[in-house]
Amino acid sequence: MLELFHHGSSVCAAKVRFALEEKQLPWQGHYLDILAGEQFTPEYLKINPRAMVPTLRHGGRIVIESTVICEYLEQVFPQNPVYPADPWTCAQARIWTKAVDEDLHPACSAITYVVSHRHAVLKNVGKFEDFLNAPSNESVETRKRKWQWIEHGLAAPGIEDRIKLYDRYLHLMNSALQNSRWLAGSEFSIADIALTPYVNRLDMLSMSAMWSEGRLPKVEEWFARIRARPTFSKSLLDWIPAPLTRDLAENGRKSWSEIAKMLQIA
Ligand SMILES: N[C@@H](CCC(=O)N[C@@H](CS)C(=O)NCC(=O)O)C(=O)O
Structure with missing residues (x-):
């Protein structure tokens, strides 16, 4: 089991x-x-x-x-493989999963906090001392940095860099997808699985303009193919509580113009 x-x-x-x-x-x-x-x-x-x-x-x-x-x-469970059989192609897929773990995940936490979660924390926790003393898996340093995200939102130090890093990865995806249907070659793989929740998070934050309307057409086509998979909704969407879906969409919409300015999206 x-x-x-x-x-x-x-x-x-x-x-x-x-x-x-x-x-x-x-x-x-x-x-x-x-x-x-x-x-x-x-x-x-x-x-x-x-x-x-x-x-x-x-x-x-x-x-x-x-x-x-x-x-x-x-x-x-080697059946229905999601890792490419060819060692070099598999190495390319693993470069994507490494990038997700090292770069994209921290950038995603930051954007989610400054755009949306901060409002819930400010309402439910209120002040820094209570935030610091609440149970946490993070160091005091990390908590202090997160409190800056909560307090200052998009104006917090380092946030613009993290948003630009997120955007850079979308550009890297767009380049990789110029030559192949999926991120690590012609077959759907763990690379696509690993990137999907991060593109979907931006979509849920009402920020699909980061790739749509001709900005990054290969990412747009890729995400449409991903969403058409029968596994997509039941893995990515169905588990998200409705109030959270609503908060992400509404808070994201309110922050979009500032993010668009940072990324020079007209
Ligand atoms: N490197 C870990 C990261 C896990 C992680 O950051 N999990 C978040 C949700 S995406 C979490 O459980 N956060 C709980 C918390 O921050 O208290 C992994 O890939 O599993």
């Missing part, structure tokens, strides 16, 4: 759900509301001391880290 501890708003969990569905592996979910702090219960900390989702439990054994979980699934 494959069990996944996950949450609707988590891009990393969405990546693993997408891989599970593409590999047609049956799984059982344990839904943790990470926005309500359910990742900090003593029971969950025993299986994932980092207090993060996703976590996979397979036959009583634990695997953490979304990319590592996908690699594990591929090795244990």
